[in-house]
Amino acid sequence: MTTAPTPVPTPAATELSGGAGASGTATPVPRRRTVKLRGGSWLATVPLFAFFAISFGLPAIAIAIGAFTLSSDAETGAGTFTTQNVTDSVQGAYWTSLLSSVKLSALTALIGTVLGLPIAQAVVTSRFRAVREAVLSASGVLANFGGLPLAFAFVATLGNAGEITKLFHLTDHGWSLYSFTGLTIVYLYFLVPLMVLSITPALDGLRVQWREAAHNNRATTLQYWRHVALPILFPSLLGGYVLLFGSAFAAYATAAAMVGATVPLISRSIADALSGNVLVGQGNLALALSLDMIVVAVVVMAVYLPLQRRSARWLS
Template sequence: MATVSDRPDPPAAKPRVRAGSLLGTVPFLAYVAVFLIIPTLVVVVGAFAGDGGFTWSNVAALGEGYILDAFARSVALSAVTAAIGAVLGAVLAYALVTARPGGPLRRVVTAASGVLAQFGGVTLAFAFIATIGLSGFVTVFLRDHLGIDLYAGGVWLFELPGLALVYTYFQVPLMVIVFLPALDGIRPQWREATESLGGSTWQYWTRVAGPLLAPAFLGSALLLFANAFSAYATAAALVSQGNPIVPLQIRGALTSEVVLGQQNLGKAMALGMVVVVAVVMTGYTLLQRRTARWLG
């Protein structure tokens, strides 16, 4: 005879989703559709559209030398600024973790990082031009009072070196924001356990904290890469001649005279950028999952 304990448990009731609870997501879904899904579809469809319908000519044109050079410069610029921003931002984030929790230093630096990470575009370009431009107050002061000419080797601010400096300005605070939670996830007990077992500080960082933080650090660096690779407004305001990177090449393809049969070349280049960013963000998501599993 079956007892009460032998009886199978009743199936768990599935949670019901009320229609009213979904209303709050409608504005978000509409925002995503208007500013992300629809523009992406326009780029994808336009990249394969020609005068006679479907064509591969737009995508095939991405093999042109000047376009490949623009992609190479964009990748190099993004990689360099991501590496510099990741290292400097990680050091600053570690300094915040070692400070007093909830202290004024952490609050001020975190708030400033949140603001400076979003400080870009024309405003940031103007700030650098007014500061270290050809007639910037720092440039004039160094030249007139200390005899130092910042532009003795050329007008570098309006070329790739200048873009690298300006991009690093907002990459560092962004790294602080995205990497700080991972550092907060490191438990003091792990270091105490290492020391109690006779481990040194070097062994702690190379065998305990380092492997745990590596996925978070690499994922944050990938996010910085995508952030720099997709930036446009700052470069457009700073670089007035030439199209050294892909976003400026797309601007030139959309605003200048279009070669017959290449009306949608700009959309093909945009599709190439979408593919690169999608690959990078996929890697970022996988690394974030690994980080959450270890530090969650």
Template sequence: MTDSDLTVAAPGVSDTTSGAPGAVAPSGGRRVRGHALWGMVPFFALIVVFFILPTVVLLFTAFQPASGSGFTMHNVSTSLQGAYRTGLINSAKVSLIDAVLAGVLGLFLAQAIVSSRNRLLKELTATAAAVLTNFGGLPLAFLFVAAIGNAGVVTTLLGDHLGISLSDLGFDLYGMSGVVVVYLYFLVPLMVLVIIPSLEGLRPQWREAALNLGANRWQYWRHVATPVLLPSFLGALALLFCSAISAYATAAALTNGTLALTPLQIAAVLSGNVLADQANVGAALALDLMVLIVPLTALYLFLQRRTARWLQ
């Protein structure tokens, strides 16, 4: 028997080289955590430069008079009157319609994807939804103009062969109805991406238990699935509304500024197409959007966390 076989650890001293429960963590552990915090510095710097600082400047400018320093409510009151009020109402109307339509259509599409047994189809549709969600701006506007514009391919075919005119049906691609239709192109895929995890979280045991207790499919969806999915669905609607009301490039390229929408009016202010005494109204318009978007974003996060509790 060697001396190493008789070695016994002294009381209060633990072996730092073993993985025993009593092992003391190496002294370099704090250094690792310190280096990890230093690695977060670029992230916090990004948040400060591109989020916190612009927000502070926006709030300061919205209540600053055009003459210089001081405090005034003139900019905010001006942003809620006349053409600016019309633009805010139009933006809210378009966003609400798009949120409801995209929410319903995306929910049914997501359910069809989740219930499909074809794994390849699921992967393709999920990839397509991720791509289409980020497709917007000038390319999207050009796509619709080339398809259903005044001289578009689909418009020409319908008029020449079927005698159908989209304008006679009340559809104007360059007006509010056109913006609503075009926004659905990227809002429906966004709804699919948001709601699929919640649909996949519905446990098969819940449906089996409902069927064993004598419930039919409609009763299962009404009393079991809908209460679980409702917070997630409402949160998705809030997210869709925020995404639609903040969209700018697509509407600008499609309407060329002829439709009164708040993002377009902010762009007009920034480009100098306003009077000198209204130079700070653009910040007030952005503040109006923040008042709508921030509570809805907080609601979306709250409802997502509530849904996660049920689906865990």
């Protein structure tokens, strides 16, 4: 009777068997240690923080210091601490211009949000890819079309001697482009496309299963939007509203070319204070008015950020 030879374990077999020794216990295979640089991820953000500090931090500090400084020597630029600039910026005509800017921005942002949402929804649900690309491309162009070209386009069409004004005799019905109402319509020209661009990604994040579940529970389309879609989209809608508000609040060239001083705006008041159209040496007052704009923007962002985190959890 012949005895079969005992097989000799090869290195490959030993590796596959876990490196079992004579005692039957598995010998752990040593793993390579990888050294991770914990500070490496932060190094990539250094250029961003440096750009942010130079572009936003230093100007903000300069505005804050200048707003509380009273220039006493025009040659040396020396000044003393005062709250007079900030006090004057919230009184009289300056306070009126600040309220008018807030009113105009809030109204145009609200209308732009209401009009931009159904347009964006129609684009998202469209079965034609060409329509989606065309609308989004046009929105990207129109959202950045402002300033003097936009003012000239509306003056030529809806001004006192504009083509549409003469064709439909709008002046006989009390129409005036150079008013608060006319400026509102002009602002909507670039705010509605901006809303379409900002809300489209959120609409893409709405899952089809949510609509199907609502329909399976006999919910109508109106009930789906009221109880499911709009509560989820509300933070994104608010974010788009904040974006539109900031864009309208900071707009200057379009209003300056169209209405001038007819409609009081904070941006026009800052320009007048810097150029000395009203009083000479009001540069620090202009900085105080700029500080008021920053405070308004911070308050609006403080409302938006907590809601944006809530929306991100649903749409992620």
